[in-house]
Amino acid sequence: MDLDERLSPVLAAAAADADAADAEGRFPAPAVEALRASGLLGLVLPEANGGLGAGPVEFVDVTARLAAACGSTAMVYLMHVSAGAVVATAPPPGLPRVVDDLASDGALGTLAFSERGSRSHFWAPVSRAIPTGADTVQVKASKGWVTSAAHADVFVLSCLAPDDQHATDTNLYALCSEDNGLTVSAPWVGLGLRANDSSPMELDVVISEDRRLGARGEGFRLMMEIVLPWFSLGNAAVSIGLSRAAIDAAIAHVTATRFEHLDSALADLPTIRARLARAAIELESIDAYVHDTAARVAAGDPDVTLAVLGVKAAANDAALRVTDEAMRVCGGAAFSKHLAIERAFRDARAGHVMAPTADALYDFYGRALCGLDLF
Template sequence: MSLEKVLNQIKDIAEGVVREEAVAVDREAWWPEKSMRTFQREGLGGFVVPKESGGLGQGLYGLAQACETIGQESASTGLCFGMHCVGSAMIAAKATSHQKEHFLERIAAGEHLTTLALSEPGTGAHFYYPQTQLLSVSENEFLLNGKKTFVTNGGKADSYVISTMGVDPEAAQYEFSCVVVESDAQGLEWGPEWKGLGMRGNSSRSLALKDVKVPAANLLGEHGDQVWYVFQVVAPYFLTAMSGTYLGVAQAALNEAREHLMQRTYSHSGISLSQNQLLQHRLGTLWAKVERTRRLIYHACQQYDSGDAMAVLGIISAKAEVATCVVEVVNEAMTLTGGIAYRESSRLEVLLRDARAAHIMAPTTDILYTWLGRALLEQPILDS
């Protein structure tokens, strides 16, 4: 299918089942089971899986638009779908014939859900310095020990792309590895259900790995080449998924503000808020802020899809810029909407809580701007 047809399909699902369960997803902190299974059933699980493995073969431009569309209805669902796509892209990047058959074809068929497990409690936002240990017990098997945090789709996915220290004890910090661990592996211990301030439905749980046996065939790429994955796969796909989702939140807030100004009329004067020049100016400013952020995101994604080596700079800045955009837009939309927006469980209250996570989701905004500055000054992006 063309990207247009795929996005129309996603829009139909987003405005249907995603919207229907969005309130419960936030209020009850439910993982969006119905929405995620609908995406899989409708052939969208393989959104970024290469066509030769049965997928739709979409790139970052499509991913940004898909996550924006879903994020307008439910930020949690947008992130859950996006992280599945990031995990799929990680597996696909250097997939072996075994990995294509065992993972990618099943993902494309809607039979397998995956995600990332990179963050750890000791390294904070520096997810690219894993401390989880990978021990080679034979040429056919590894042993994993460690702990992961903030695993989106935690306890719900069929597999987890997990970062580990290098097998070689002398390996440098940046020479880490990634393996795919299936959900039925022995030794996986999940932490409590996620009860966040916002993004309440993404099942962002902690995971303890205790002597988990993993087939050597589940190693992604070569030992120690994960810096390539960080900047060629994780950074672009992960940052795009988050950027698209938060762009959707900003657009939803803008829509709420516009609708309120269009519908609200003072009873004592009969004058509509839409006729107020100051409010017209402030709404116009919000629209411009959302639109310029959208254009940055989409342009960077199109650059990446076309093979432009400099596209990663745009991708990095896009996530940092959308974080500021979404927080400012939701705050201003709440001001424009007035007291009615301040009631418990209002649409803007949910968007406000979801938006605030944009700055602190790793890589944080500060880290991204530092990466950008280092790259521009021709310095190593990661800490020395």
Template structure:
């Protein structure tokens, strides 16, 4: 499929299934099973898998557009969709022939769902410094011990890309690596289902790993490669997926309040709210805010796909800017819609709860602006 065909199919599934499922998964904090399985059945979950492994061979731009389309209907579903693709990109980046056969080909065929597990209790937004331990048993096996938090698709995926640190006496204090763990690996224990105020359908769960034994073939790249993965693969794909998702939420709020303003009129005069000059002005500023953020996200994704070294600046700023855009637009939409927006379980209420996660989802907005400033001033992005 060409990109246009892919996006048309994403739109079709979003309108037929994702939108219909969105209120149920929010109300019941239920993982979007129907939508995710349909994306798999249509082989869209292989979007970023290379064509040589049966995938669609797309990159950041396709991911941003897809998450925007899905996010306009359901932020939770877009988050689940996006995190699968981030993990798929991590696996694909330095995949061995065995990993291509074991993971990438089934992902492309719609038979395997994966996700990323980087965040940990105690490290906060510093997800790139894992404390989960990786111990080499011999040349053929590893043992993993540790804990992860906020694992999107937790308990639903077939595999989990886990960040670890080496603990052998010979390992350096910063020997970080990524491994792939099967869903049914012995030693995995899942925490309680996610009960957040927003993004309630993403099955964001905690995970304990106790004595999990892995074959050496589950190591991604080489030992001590995680920082390469984080900044060359995880960061661009994760930030792009999240940027598209929150852009979709902002657009949904705009669409919702626009429809309200077009339909609502004053009983005493018969004038439509759409005829009020102040409201016209405020809607104009909202449109401009969304559109300039959209152009930044698309530009960042296209730069990244082209391998432009300056893409990092746009990618970092895109997720920070869309967080402000999303929260501001939803807040303003709530105000413009008036008291009706404050009904329990209203569409705008759900969007408000989902939007707020944009600032705190690591890397947080503050961290992104700090990294951006360091990159501009030619300083190391991370502290030593």
């Protein structure tokens, strides 16, 4: 089965439910069920684990198309893929089936990184693993946002390693939803991405050390080398999909809507055409940048670091401008739900605040340009 065949029923389910899920702030269960049935939860996971063994380019395509149908579903998918990629890179010995579960048995993954204490600086958790026995640690953590919080099966948790010397001496652990001590502490009520259940969680867990991903203190490296490229590309793809949905809806509106007294369409106004043109050109430029970066990551290009830092910020900020233009050319009509532009507009506001935030990425990029240490 090719990717289009797998994706088609997911897009249908996501598009059919997107407005209602957004209005109700409800998890997009029909779309996530369709994702489970499609095999796409295992898109980038190894074939040996039942995954599809695809790479970053396919991931960007699938995520952007999902976002055009339902931004919340795309964000749920992106967090699952980011979690799955790092778990598959450093499988925890204490959960020998977890990669298979994430790849082909319908388990949904997510990242529990951002903390109240260090906010968007996800690379520097303030929670700490405290040894409680020869092979166990206790972690108490206030995680500020966890996408799919009440719906995920596997959580990748970050915390400081027990014997840390530095704020980035981090451990990652895999937790399961049935583990004791995971509490969703408040409902998610967002401006945008209202259906992805990005709720705060309080964790007070005793974890066996064999749930750790990689060696002790290796969490920071795994975050930077594995999670960051997948998350940045996927988050950029969400921005692209939302932008494309907004432009397509705007074109449909301005070409169909008429001034009867002038016998002309909105699209007959040169200002409207120029605004759409600028937005479409910006989208195509960003799309090319993101696809080029995905291809370079797939090819193992050792010089791709700057592009990985750049794509998320560039796509997030482009989505702010593009969805804003789509709202503007559609006038007051864009405020109503029937054009499906205001949902893309609201959803697009989330990209740049998701860590690493766009402004933090510009600083990292500038540091890299100037030959300074990133951290």
